[in-house]
Each structure stands twice: as C-alpha cells, then as structure tokens.
Amino acid sequence: MSQSVLLQAIVYLAAGVVFVPIAKRLGLGSVLGYLLAGMVIGPDGLGLVGEEGQDVMHVAEFGVVIMLFLIGLELEPDLLWKLRVPIVGLGGLQVVLTTVVISGLAMLTGLPWQAALAVGMILTMSSTAIVLQTMNEKGLMQAASGQSTFSVLLFQDIAVIPILALLPLLATYPLSESGEGGGHDTLLADLPGWLQTLAVLGAVLAVVMLGRFVMRPVFRIIASTGLREVFIASALLLVGGVALLMESVGLSPALGAFVSGVVLANSEYKHELESDIDPFRGLLLGLFFISVGSSIDFGLIQENPLLVVGVVLGMMTLKAIVLAVLGRRFKLSTDQNLIFSLALSQVGEFAFVLLSFSLQNGILDTRTVGLLTAAVALSMALTPIVFLVNEKLLLPRIGTTAQDKKASDQFSASNPVIVAGFGRYGNIVGRFLRANGIGTTVLDFDSDRVDILRKIGIKVYYGDASRYDLLKSAGAEEAKVIVIALDSPEKSLELVETIKKHFPHLQILVRARDRDDAYELMDAGIEHVYRETLDSSLRTGVDAMRLLGLRAYHAERSARLFRKHDEEALSELASVRHDQKQYFSTARRRIRELEQLISSDETDRWLREVEEGWDSESLRREANQQTN
Amino acid sequence: MASVLIQFAHPALEKSRVNQRLLEAASDVPLVTVNDLYEQYPDFDIDIDREQELLLRHDYVLLHHPMYWYSAPAMTKQWIDLTLEHGWAYGRQGNALTGKKMMNVMTTGGRQEAYQEAGYNRYTVRQFLAPFEQTALLCKMLYLPPFVVHGTHRIAEEGILEAVQQYRTLLERLTADEFNPDHAAQFAYANDFLIEKQSL
Numbered sequence: 001m002s003q004s005v006l007l008q009a010i011v012y013l014a015a016g017v018v019f020v021p022i023a024k025r026l027g028l029g030s031v032l033g034y035l036l037a038g039m040v041i042g043p044d045g046l047g048l049v050g051e052e053g054q055d056v057m058h059v060a061e062f063g064v065v066i067m068l069f070l071i072g073l074e075l076e077p078d079l080l081w082k083l084r085v086p087i088v089g090l091g092g093l094q095v096v097l098t099t100v101v102i103s104g105l106a107m108l109t110g111l112p113w114q115a116a117l118a119v120g121m122i123l124t125m126s127s128t129a130i131v132l133q134t135m136n137e138k139g140l141m142q143a144a145s146g147q148s149t150f151s152v153l154l155f156q157d158i159a160v161i162p163i164l165a166l167l168p169l170l171a172t173y174p175l176s177e178s179g180e181g182g183g184h185d186t187l188l189a190d191l192p193g194w195l196q197t198l199a200v201l202g203a204v205l206a207v208v209m210l211g212r213f214v215m216r217p218v219f220r221i222i223a224s225t226g227l228r229e230v231f232i233a234s235a236l237l238l239v240g241g242v243a244l245l246m247e248s249v250g251l252s253p254a255l256g257a258f259v260s261g262v263v264l265a266n267s268e269y270k271h272e273l274e275s276d277i278d279p280f281r282g283l284l285l286g287l288f289f290i291s292v293g294s295s296i297d298f299g300l301i302q303e304n305p306l307l308v309v310g311v312v313l314g315m316m317t318l319k320a321i322v323l324a325v326l327g328r329r330f331k332l333s334t335d336q337n338l339i340f341s342l343a344l345s346q347v348g349e350f351a352f353v354l355l356s357f358s359l360q361n362g363i364l365d366t367r368t369v370g371l372l373t374a375a376v377a378l379s380m381a382l383t384p385i386v387f388l389v390n391e392k393l394l395l396p397r398i399g400t401t402a403q404d405k406k407a408s409d410q411f412s413a414s415n416p417v418i419v420a421g422f423g424r425y426g427n428i429v430g431r432f433l434r435a436n437g438i439g440t441t442v443l444d445f446d447s448d449r450v451d452i453l454r455k456i457g458i459k460v461y462y463g464d465a466s467r468y469d470l471l472k473s474a475g476a477e478e479a480k481v482i483v484i485a486l487d488s489p490e491k492s493l494e495l496v497e498t499i500k501k502h503f504p505h506l507q508i509l510v511r512a513r514d515r516d517d518a519y520e521l522m523d524a525g526i527e528h529v530y531r532e533t534l535d536s537s538l539r540t541g542v543d544a545m546r547l548l549g550l551r552a553y554h555a556e557r558s559a560r561l562f563r564k565h566d567e568e569a570l571s572e573l574a575s576v577r578h579d580q581k582q583y584f585s586t587a588r589r590r591i592r593e594l595e596q597l598i599s600s601d602e603t604d605r606w607l608r609e610v611e612e613g614w615d616s617e618s619l620r621r622e623a624n625q626q627t628n
Numbered sequence: 629m630a631s632v633l634i635q636f637a638h639p640a641l642e643k644s645r646v647n648q649r650l651l652e653a654a655s656d657v658p659l660v661t662v663n664d665l666y667e668q669y670p671d672f673d674i675d676i677d678r679e680q681e682l683l684l685r686h687d688y689v690l691l692h693h694p695m696y697w698y699s700a701p702a703m704t705k706q707w708i709d710l711t712l713e714h715g716w717a718y719g720r721q722g723n724a725l726t727g728k729k730m731m732n733v734m735t736t737g738g739r740q741e742a743y744q745e746a747g748y749n750r751y752t753v754r755q756f757l758a759p760f761e762q763t764a765l766l767c768k769m770l771y772l773p774p775f776v777v778h779g780t781h782r783i784a785e786e787g788i789l790e791a792v793q794q795y796r797t798l799l800e801r802l803t804a805d806e807f808n809p810d811h812a813a814q815f816a817y818a819n820d821f822l823i824e825k826q827s828l
Binding site: 557560561564611612613614618619622 | 671673676709710711712713714715719720
C-alpha cells in the first residue's frame, strides 16, 4: 500500500529530522542521533514502526554499499603507500589481535568456535564515522594519534571485505530466510566449482574493466549533456549494477562497490561522483542506523542489564588494552597513545552490517545478535563520553599537562600575543614574532609538539584552544592579539565564538584554508582573515613572470595589486554568497565562483600597467600637439 | 577657515624623537588631516585616487619629513611622482591644484649655520628645496617658505618643546586663515614669520 509506505517514510524522516540535530547539539554526533531516533520510534519505544524495520534495513544496506564505494574513491594510492607501515602493521595487528582475544573470550562463554570467531571479527571494527568526525572536530588528525587512528580505521574498512567473504563459511545455523536465501544461492549454484571460481574472477575483472574503460567515456558523454540528475542516476546505476553483479556471483556487493570506487579514484569525475552520491549515502546510512536503533531489543537489556553492561565495558576495555599495547609498540607517546586507544575502543557501524549479515547467514542466533547490537549501540553512545573523560580526567593527570609548571616561573609576565595551533602555519607566525622580540604564548593540541616546544623554552599550553579555562590560564585576559592557526575550520569558529564571548578585547587574526573557510570566518564577523595559500601562490606567479624576463619590480608590484584586487573580490563574493545557496553542491558553487573571479580579473581595471606618473606618454602627446 | 593636509613621511618614526612629538602635536589641531604615508603604503603602492581626493579637499599641503641627503625620503618622492599626474596637476588641462599652497616641514640634523654659503653644506635650505618649489609652481600652487627644525642631533627637551609649540602655532595660523601668503613668502623660513608675528 503506497499510503503506508509514505507514512513510514514520514515517520523515519521525522525521527531523523528531530533527533539528529538534538544529538549534534549535545555533541553526540549524527550516528547516535539516528540510533536514538530509531530507539524512540521502534517497537520498544513509541511503536511507530514494527517488524518491517528488517525490510527497511535491507534497503538501507545499500547505504553501506555506497559508503564502501566512496571509501574506494577516497583511497589515493599515494596516501596508501605513505601510510603502508601503520596501515598494515598497526591496523593489521589490531584486527588480528582483537579478533583473537575477543574470540577466545567468546569461546569461554560457550559459543561454538565459528560463532566466536564471527563475534571477534565483528567487534574488532571501530566506528569510522564517529571517530574521524570527532578527531577532525578536535583538530587531532595531524597529530601522531590522528595518523595512527586513520591507519587503523582504513585497515578495518578494507578488512570488512574479506570478513564479509569469510562469514558465510562460518554458518552453523540453518539460513534464517528460506527460499530466496541470503543472496548466496545464486545463478552459479548449479555450476561446477572451477567454473564458479572462474565466474567470480571474471566478474571482478569486468568491474575493473568497466570502471577503467567504459565508465569514463560514459560519464563524459553524460556530463556534457549538463543534466545533473542523469549524472546522479548513472552514478547510482553504476554502484547498483556492480552490487547486483557481485551478488549474482556470490560475492559481497560492498566488495564490488569498493573495487569500482578504487578504479575510479583517479578519474576526473571523482569529485563530481563524490558530491553527487554523498547525500544518498548519508540518507541511506541514516536510515540504516535508524533501523538498527529500532531493532535494539530493550526487553533483552532489561532482562540482563548486568550482562549488557558487562559486555559493553568488557569489549571496550579489551579493545583499548590491545590498542594501547600496539600504540606503545609503535612508539606513540603516552598522551597520543591514550587518545589513540580510547578513540578506537568502541565498536562501529560496520558491526551492525556484519551482525545483520551473520543473522541472515545463520552464523549467530537472534539472541546473540540482539545482545551485541544493543552493546555496540551503547558503546558508540559512550564514545563522546570516553573522549571527554580522557580529556578532562586522564590526560591532565597522566600526560602532558595543560600548563607548563617548570617554565611558568621564567615567563611571569604575560605575552601580548597568543598563537593557537603551532603546526605548519602557526609555527611561522610564532617564529616571526619571537624573532622580533614579541612575546608569544602558544596553545597546541599535539602533545608531542608541546613537549618539544617546552624543551626549547617556549611558553606552551597544551589542550583544546577553544576551552575557556585554557585560554584564561594562557593569559587571554592580558593579551592583545590572538592568532588562530588551527587546522580545523570548525575549531577555529568555535574558538572565535569563545573569544568573542569571554575576551572581547582580543584582536583576532585567523588562518583560513581556502575561500570557503574565509567566507565562514567573515560571516562570523572576523576582519582579519588569511587564506593560507594566497601569498605563496602569488609569489610563484611573480617568479614565473620574472623567469619570462619581465622586470622584477613590475612583477612584484603586479602581485601586490592583484592581491588587493582579490581580497576585494573576496569580500564582494562573500556578500552575494548567500544568494547562491541554491547551488546544491559546494563543488559546483566553487566552479561558478571561479568563473566570476576570472571574469572580474579581466574586466576590473585593477592593474594600471605602469602608473601614469612613470610614463611620459601623455606628456609626449601634449608636446607634439604644441609643435604641430 | 582653511584646511591643512600633512603629508607625513618618515621610514623609522619609532626612532625619531622630534618627529614623533611634532606629529603628536599636529594630530589634534582642528581642520588638520595627518596622512602618514609610510604607515599607509608600507609597500610603496600609492593609492592615487585616494591621494588626489585628499589633495582636492584641502587648501594647504605640508610635506612633512626629515631631510635626507639634502632632500626628502624616498616615499615623498614616490608620492610626488605618482600623485601629481600630468593632465591633473600640471600640463595644459592640469588645474586641479591651482591656488593651493604648499610648504615643506622638515627636521635636519645639522644646525642652521651649516646651511649657508660659508657653512659646510654650502647651500641654504631654501636652495636645496628648489625642486619642491618648482614642483609647486608647475602645479600652479603657491610655495611657502619651509618650517624647519634644525640641529635635531643634539636638540634638548626645551628645544623640542619650543619646536612643537611653533608647529602648533603654525598650524593654527594656517587653519585660521590669518596667514598672508604674499607677506610670508618674503621670509627664508616660516619659523621667522611666526616669530615676527608673535613679537608684534
């Protein structure tokens, strides 16, 4: 009945729309918002959705397929190569060791070894969505902990594929869905084994060929029509088609999507694909998490509250211990190791996928899956709290302290300048000011860097720069100027807000990564915004002009005038930007802006080629008129 | 009433005892606009439209600068080169500045005795300023004798105070428009003219 489908859609959408913003506001992240929404509308909550939640989950699993496609798209070979040691070493050991430990424990509780192994592999996964989001927001991605975390998550993402392939082999129960099957008694079921293998290889090869040789020209033709919806449709068709093909030969659709993503990672349509497909991934994953939430069996939790709590705490502790041991082995400092091991201690969204997959394939029984689903959801809910506990309680005691006790005597007077973030940008600003004898206090969130800076004798405060208490103890009340040089735009904005609220006398200078960041900061009322690439790009241009034989002074001067013109164009575009919100994708807006900019470069009379005062042209003309 | 534009140029004001005080004294005189050129254009890229606009709005133009190598610092020259455009400030159609008055306000390390034929600088200050005088004339402006603070190398606090007081008096006189340019033009220094007036 179409009406009930519509009604259901409305229930799901409304739940998401209500709960996700609330969860975001509370700092819990969108994944938890969706889970919460699911719990509320689920059979144990308001009962707005019932058993059909399972069907919805099947639809929503396509979101996972799309997610893997996008992960594949993001996998740049260079990055992989650079991180090969941490990815394979750290990530690989984490997956193997955690699986072994948890499987062992699960066997002790009396699960058969197949089920125990499945549980081990499933609980190994951490939440890419939550962890990357949180680390990014906290500006930790560039620190040692951020890099290690990323490596482990990446390995886990890749490991999902062999795990998905492995799980069916562990089946001990009869398939829960009869007849149609879990998608594994396929076209090939009747063929002999060697032919099946051949067909599987052929299918993978077909996906690679498709991505490499067929899709590019197809995308080119479609893109040239300028019909965006057709492009989106073709992208979805590609992912769906590949998923279907994989399913029909008995491989995981997610694997297929991943492979086709990797194949297209270097294509010129990468960004277009990403921005077009991403909303679908978001929506479907949201749907997926809602249906997970609605399938949490509260009855089960009520019956065995201790068991659930025990499982949650037990698995998080185990994971954290394994991670901490590995972190130490891979030479992370205490601080970084704490962040790293606690950040990854929850069980992530892939577990839901794998759990429902295990249920369908008869690897785990309903009770175990129900119990674990609840435990996984709870562990994800605990993640923001774990981060908070680590920041407020653990790190201040164990790790690098927020204030430098040794040095604080030396620097009794407070400094006029605070530099927040001493990475590749902030360190130049800080060094420059210090070299000119201007006292600077540094705030940084990378404990390794803080330790080194303190050794050199720089006044450094360790911690999240946007915290009021840290700013206060760093002398924000007496300082005159604060330079915000953080990597994360969100953090910068947060810091701006804190300063405006508590230290309104501080002059704020902010680093922006690009135009978009600059707009955000200008919207927040910041006057001094610095795009980090502007000046060095212009210097490159100047050198290019000089190598072509143009006069040095002309080139330098043109660059300065161009910068002035560009800054003016920036504030102009900032004011009209709000009218351009109709541009759905930022990529499209950027292209449109670039077009506007380039045309303004041509039409604006920003550059007098030579100032008239240096040019005797008009004097010559007047002199000639007189002699005539 | 008349308005005064001070085109101030000093590349290292933070090190100049006298000019800091002079500028400070000038900054709160009504109808006086101080245009600190090195502060405004650290890259020497002079905004010609802004400068011409400023000139049009004022009656007196004071080029205030230390004397460097018998002339002004590079910025003052850059300003002249770029702002006084042909066809605007001079030339057949260049009448924008007609009737305005121009004056140099200078500090020199050497004492006044050094600036005469028998002194070791061999020329008078007025002779060294010939290019400025001619620039003013070419732009159909009236050139007034310079206001000079001599001997800043060794000047004592009383000397600075006196110079500051004189500068203020000069600016007040100019803005009050009780300044007879033709009469003033007879003096070697604007300072002399002020002293004469006071003694009257």
